[in-house]
Amino acid sequence: MSATTRQKILITGASSGLGEGMARQFAGKGRDLALCARRLDRLDALADELRPTAGRVATARLDVTDTDSVPGVFTALADEIGGLDRVIVNAGSGKGAPIGTGMASANIETVQTNLVGALAQVEAAMEIFRAQDHGHLVLVSSMSAVRGLPRAQAAYSASKAGLATLGQGLQAEFAGSAITISVLLPGYIETDINRGVETAMMTGTEQGVRAMVSAIENESSWAPVPRWPWIPIAAALRHLPSAITRRMV
Secondary structure (H helix, E strand, O other): OOHHHOOEEEEEOOOOHHHHHHHHHHHHOOOEEEEEEOOHHHHHHHHHHHOOOOOOEEEEEOOOOOHHHHHHHHHHHHHHHOOOOEEEEOOOOOOOOOOOOOOHHHHHHHHHHHHHHHHHHHHHHHHHHHHHOOEEEEEEOOHHHOOOOOHHHHHHHHHHHHHHHHHHHHHHHOOOOOEEEEEEEEOOEOOHHHOOOOOOOOEOHHHHHHHHHHHHHHOOOEEEEOHHHHHHHHHHHHHOOHHHHHHHO
């Protein structure tokens, strides 16, 4: 199935940041959108903006840590826009603290959102895709999945590595089928989650989202985004000795 047939797209975490940016770009392509996030008021305002260019737009409140609610929300949104061709698992949290410093709740919340909540989304999406025997699952992981990060980023890095590994397992299971799985690894893209990060490698929101949408439309199996400088950085993080990479992270 070609990327141009992915007309009906569900995006989680769509009320702000990368999710909102992707929704805007897909709306500009005339796609039907199912948007969910915790902040329904912001979602509804966004939907009103997108309707003149998008196809159908449906919204629903969703807290992905309420894992029991995820399948029902996905099914209801699919019914509202007439099915799902692509699900983008994007909702995430960037909270964290150095492990063992008395801030365990922040790290646990991050893992519950980014890994347990993501697994609930994957389960719901794949149940729909298995039933219809086609679909494109997109997992928004992170460059931090490539090599474990220290200090306040340790739990976040672990959660995103778990999500990337989940995607790899599904890719092996569904290789050669009409169900496709993409794992995206964004680098530093200017959003609320990266507010306060000072680095020369920060990419503007629009450029970063455009790179993500391009990788999604190409149905790349594994995609650091933007490609420069993150493809060579990913290769370095994967293959260089720890004595070197610990100075990079």
